[in-house]
Amino acid sequence: MGLLDRMSVVINSKMNKVMDLFEDPRETLDYSYQKQLELLQNVKRGVAEVATSKKRLELQKARLQMNIDKLDSQARESVSAGRDDLAKMALERKTAMQAQSDSLDSQIADLNDQQQKLMAAESRLATKVESFRARKETIKAQYSAAEAQTKITESVTGISEEMADVGLAVQRAEEKTENMKARSAALDELLESGTLEDYTGGDEIDNELAKIKAKSSVDDQLAKIKAEVGKK
């Protein structure tokens, strides 16, 4: 059995599941339409949530970049102060952070790509759901007018196939949205917990640099006082 046959089985089993819900196909159609709308709303909400968490990641990324810039200027200050050991420490940290930042960049780009695809799928589905609404009304009218039984049976089977297809597509989009939300949340947590971020350790270098600055300031003041005292 190939994939094509399997797909027919998938659609058929979904069709049967839906059609078994109510005795009257008209009720099934209305119920399915409501369900589709509901699921579509979930997908829309999910896409919006993914967009929000992606924004958060971008903010985290900006913070990471600030830390990288800070380490870079610390390295420069350390070299000026003749402390190559401190400069090396800052540069080592900067390199590690840069690697994290690069990996974050590609993850954000990937999320972005998936988000775009999901948004396209969502609008395609909205069109399908809308067109389903119009078609179900036609079928309901036919059914009520008790047209030729075979034609109705065919129409009902046809529309329930469409119903199954829309249902599966929306559920699939929802599942994808959930996966993306989870991925983005995991990244966010990783950043929050400091796995990515605590590489700065900037304080240590800051303290050393501050000590150097303080020392040279004290030396300056001392020299100044000595000069003044010497004059008298």
Add this chain to the structure above:
Amino acid sequence: MIVRIMGDKQYRMDSCFLDDMNSIDNQIVSHIDKGDVEAYKKDLFRLVSLVRAQGEPLGAENIAISDIVVPPEDLSLEEARRVFAGEGIIKG
């Protein structure tokens, strides 16, 4: 014959393409067995493209029963495996 691309729309297609479709389908099955993601993606795209290129889209006013159901082009290999395992396309 009527062909549905899942999550997309239905197409009317000449049945002379059935052999081509079956042949691509067999290759897809073999890629799934081997877990060859790239080849799987390529042939799935080929299958969907064949329908889009050779089929005539059915208007929204038509309600027809499909003879063939083609998977959506973004069906992942894992999802395809799930379908083969009889678990359907959606988890749970």
